[in-house]
Amino acid sequence: MADHDAIIVGSGVNSLACGAFLARAGWRVAVLERESELGGAVRTAELTEPGFHHDVFSAWHPLWVGGPAHAELGDALAERGLEYLNTEHPTVAAQAELVFGVLGTELWSRAGLNLGVKAYRRLGRRGLAEFSGELVQSSRDWLTTTFRSERTHGLLAPWVLHTGLGPDAAASGFMTRVIAFAIEAGGMPIPRGGGARLVDALTRLIEDHGGTCRTGQDVERVVVSGGRATGVRLTDGNVLNAGRAVVCNVTPTQLYGRLLEPGDVPAEIGEAGKRFRFGRSEMQIHFALSELPRWDGDDRLGRTAIVHLTSGLDGVSRAVNEAERGLLPAEATVVVGQPLTIDDTRAPAGKGLLWIQLQELPWHVRGDAAGELDTGDGTWNESLRERYADRIQARLARHIPNFEASVLKRVVLSPADLQAANINLEQGDPYSGSLALDQNFLWRPFPRQPGHSTPIDGLFQIGASTWPGPGLGAGSGTLVAKALLQPPVAERIAGRISSFLRLRQA
Numbered sequence: 001m002a003d004h005d006a007i008i009v010g011s012g013v014n015s016l017a018c019g020a021f022l023a024r025a026g027w028r029v030a031v032l033e034r035e036s037e038l039g040g041a042v043r044t045a046e047l048t049e050p051g052f053h054h055d056v057f058s059a060w061h062p063l064w065v066g067g068p069a070h071a072e073l074g075d076a077l078a079e080r081g082l083e084y085l086n087t088e089h090p091t092v093a094a095q096a097e098l099v100f101g102v103l104g105t106e107l108w109s110r111a112g113l114n115l116g117v118k119a120y121r122r123l124g125r126r127g128l129a130e131f132s133g134e135l136v137q138s139s140r141d142w143l144t145t146t147f148r149s150e151r152t153h154g155l156l157a158p159w160v161l162h163t164g165l166g167p168d169a170a171a172s173g174f175m176t177r178v179i180a181f182a183i184e185a186g187g188m189p190i191p192r193g194g195g196a197r198l199v200d201a202l203t204r205l206i207e208d209h210g211g212t213c214r215t216g217q218d219v220e221r222v223v224v225s226g227g228r229a230t231g232v233r234l235t236d237g238n239v240l241n242a243g244r245a246v247v248c249n250v251t252p253t254q255l256y257g258r259l260l261e262p263g264d265v266p267a268e269i270g271e272a273g274k275r276f277r278f279g280r281s282e283m284q285i286h287f288a289l290s291e292l293p294r295w296d297g298d299d300r301l302g303r304t305a306i307v308h309l310t311s312g313l314d315g316v317s318r319a320v321n322e323a324e325r326g327l328l329p330a331e332a333t334v335v336v337g338q339p340l341t342i343d344d345t346r347a348p349a350g351k352g353l354l355w356i357q358l359q360e361l362p363w364h365v366r367g368d369a370a371g372e373l374d375t376g377d378g379t380w381n382e383s384l385r386e387r388y389a390d391r392i393q394a395r396l397a398r399h400i401p402n403f404e405a406s407v408l409k410r411v412v413l414s415p416a417d418l419q420a421a422n423i424n425l426e427q428g429d430p431y432s433g434s435l436a437l438d439q440n441f442l443w444r445p446f447p448r449q450p451g452h453s454t455p456i457d458g459l460f461q462i463g464a465s466t467w468p469g470p471g472l473g474a475g476s477g478t479l480v481a482k483a484l485l486q487p488p489v490a491e492r493i494a495g496r497i498s499s500f501l502r503l504r505q506a
């Protein structure tokens with residue numbers, strides 16, 4: 001008998017949600033993580049000074065709270081200490097059911113087909129054509145044809161960066177609307193004490209149902225026997241067996257370039273997996289401040305969870321374009337996260353803490369659009385990292401007069417640091433793969449092998465590289481867990497026949 005029913009490689013939010021669903025259903029689950037902490041891109045640490053609890057990577061949880069895993073597991077997680085704090089949350093609706101239906105469905109499945117039929121029934125032929133046209137519209141086109149005010153364009157355009165796209169990319173209009181709805185409907189929830197409290201609660205849930213979550217376990221091979229995944233081999237040589245499923249939360253480059261032998265899968269699929277493309281790179285800057293930031297102009301900015309510093313739609317577009325051409329943007333879109341506006345336990349009383357995100361950076365730096373910084377050999381070394389962060393710090397100081405004097409400590413994570421911290425953040429891409437249309441929706445992770453199954457029986461791929469993509473919604477982990485927990489086809493047909501007979505007898 002195998003040691004486990006399911007082995008889950010990697011401990012990102014998708015893995016933990018998947019593990020929690022399976023363990024709750026009685027499966028013997030093992031989650032294996034190569035790093036020293038569980039959670040992947042969800043980690044909280046006293047990164048700068050004691051008492052300052054920084055969300056090192058992701059910080060904002062509207063996708064988790066609005067997602068399918070939270071809907072089912074939320075109560076069990078609350079019993080295990082997870083508490084969400086929030087800003088005000090008004091609601092909005094506009095084809096929202098269909099929009100979120102697309103994001104929560106395995107598109108290459110009967111459920112995907114059913115969703116298409118439902119959309120057709122609801123919208124008719126013309127309406128469906130219009131809806132699918134809107135799906136591929138750019139953010140620029142949606143914004144400029146929907147709102148007259150350039151301020152509104154500037155307010156919404158930066159959000160498209162949080163979906164891995166730029167405002168001129170195909171489908172960025174749809175994603176701008178998705179994120180605007182999500183925030184409007186769900187506010188900006190974060191866990192009291194830090195994002196890692198979600199990881200703690202999910203881990204406890206898995207363990208309470210007999211599963212294990214282990215760190216320091218680097219999986220180097222999926223063991224395949226007779227065309228079926230039977231377990232994994234670790235870098236220390238240990239082999240663990242899985243009787244029902246091996247679920248890998250990895251990029252296609254790792255799955256097809258490291259974990260599988262070349263002969264395990266058809267050559268064209270292996271090669272296509274290795275060619276999976278990554279998107280723009282990212283930098284995180286964490287500040288511990290001796291006092292709260294006092295914003296210039298409007299004191300409501302000091303009470304706002306996320307402020308974007310931007311010159312507007314064209315500013316975002318220019319910075320994205322510069323990054324895509326290998327340049328450090330002259331004027332980046334600066335995401336200024338202020339978690340203390342929601343959770344004052346993150347820092348000692350009266351102190352300040354900022355979470356800064358820069359999503360318009362190249363992996364190989366070919367130059368500086370501002371013509372100021374020497375970019376050397378184009379790699380993200382310490383000097384380039386700190387000089388670029390200086391530029392951002394100076395920009396913040398122009399809007400926050402008490403800023404420079406209040407900085408106690410700054411910690412910067414360059415794209416290279418992100419890649420070193422989590423193998424899934426290849427090339428410092430926070431979203432684990434370009435979300436260009438040919439790697440998105442029906443084609444994620446890549447057109448040769450879309451969805452979550454692989455050419456090997458019992459082997460599944462989840463994580464940000466797979467549909468429905470990055471973010472804390474845990475969509476892929478949930479979809480795969482639900483699929484695994486479906487009774488086999490024969491049992492399902494027998495079940496349907498017996499309920500039909502019962503109905504007739506009644």
Ligand SMILES: Cc1cc2nc3c(=O)[nH]c(=O)nc-3n(C[C@H](O)[C@H](O)[C@H](O)COP(=O)(O)OP(=O)(O)OC[C@H]3O[C@@H](n4cnc5c(N)ncnc54)[C@H](O)[C@@H]3O)c2cc1C
Pocket residue numbers: 009010011012013014015032033034035038039040041042056057058059060061062063064217218219220249250254282284418421422423424425429430431432462463464465469470471472473
């Ligand atoms: C800096 C940053 C900020 C972000 N901000 C937000 C935000 O505020 N809100 C939001 O919704 N989303 C945000 N995101 C995106 C979101 O955090 C990620 O998309 C999501 O957390 C990815 O989860 P995952 O399940 O795909 O796995 P990951 O979090 O990528 O974790 C995968 C784990 O698998 C492990 N692993 C990989 N290969 C192996 C192996 N062979 N053996 C063992 N272990 C392995 C890795 O070490 C890693 O720990 C952010 C991302 C980043 C990087």
